[in-house]
Amino acid sequence: MNQPLAYIHPEAKIARNVVIEPFASISKNVVIEEGTWIGSNVTIMEGARIGKNVKIFPGAVVSAIPQDKKFGGEDTTLEIGDNTVIRECVTLNRGTDATNKTVIGSDTLIMAYTHVAHDCIVGNNCILVNAVQLAGHVTIEDWAIIGGAAAVHQFVNIGAHTMVSGGSLVRKDVPPFTKVGREPLSYAGINSVGLRRRGFSNEKITEIQEIYRYIFLRGLNNSKALDLVELEMQPTKERDEIINFFRGSDRGVMKGYNAR
Structure with missing residues (x-):
């Protein structure tokens, strides 16, 4: 050379x-x-x-x-x-x-x-x-997209298949399959467009949406919501990935929009 x-x-x-x-x-x-x-x-x-x-x-x-x-x-x-x-x-x-x-x-x-x-x-x-x-x-798992000028706090974990809005201040962990935005950073739905592009079926996307309804839209604390997900939903790879992410979070997971 x-x-x-x-x-x-x-x-x-x-x-x-x-x-x-x-x-x-x-x-x-x-x-x-x-x-x-x-x-x-x-x-x-x-x-x-x-x-x-x-x-x-x-x-x-x-x-x-x-x-x-x-x-x-x-x-x-x-x-x-x-x-x-x-x-x-x-x-x-x-x-x-x-x-x-x-x-x-x-x-x-x-x-x-x-x-x-x-x-x-x-x-x-x-x-x-x-x-x-x-x-x-900071840990960012596979297939995540982090929007321009976002700033991520030390020791934060961002799950797989997530989409983080540009300009976000990411102070808490971001669970997999979600879209997040607003200030303070909060749940804005699941990343359904990204999931479809990567071959997730409509049935699987609906399952993930239902899990996050338990967690973010029913007014439950995370512990109670996760217990209900385990009790009422069939075990799947995605279900267990979401549950394990929440239970393994050291910094805590960002809130749902309605939880503020």
Whole structure:
């Protein structure tokens, strides 16, 4: 590989068919797999593990040290899965010794000016729209879409197949299959359009809607609503995923619109 206008540390491990544009900078302890494209003025720092066919656009900074005063220089990583796209001026920080890594999944799109802080996990097939800001230790599950300029509090979990409105302040966990918006952030229905696009049947969508009627629209507290869901609805993968999300929440789940 001959990139006279890029800086590539001799200890970086880069597949033969990776394309690196002029003025990119790649540090030691970096792994970049086949088919990846690194745009001009991209900075890839120590600890980056970049998969196959990834595209990283100009101005992005990948695997910078955490913006965490407790960080002591420990050996941690930033992992990016295959076929993911990182747009202009995105900043992705590597992990701390809390988890040792930050992870971005495969087939995910992270749009311009987004920030993903230390120890975050972003799943597969996610979209983070322009200027989304994730604090540390945030988890976003597969197929979630986070609208532009949304800000997510540290340690928040966002469930699979969710859609979060642009400009949202996400202070509490967001359960799977939902649409959320307003201020304070609250339930706005289930993500039925997204679910249909991903092959969920009408019967399955109706089942998910009924579960959330118990939780958010009957005036019950979460504990009582979940008990009734278990008692009155047949066990399914989706039912159990929703129940387990609520019962496993440490920060607490955002409220239903009518609960305010």
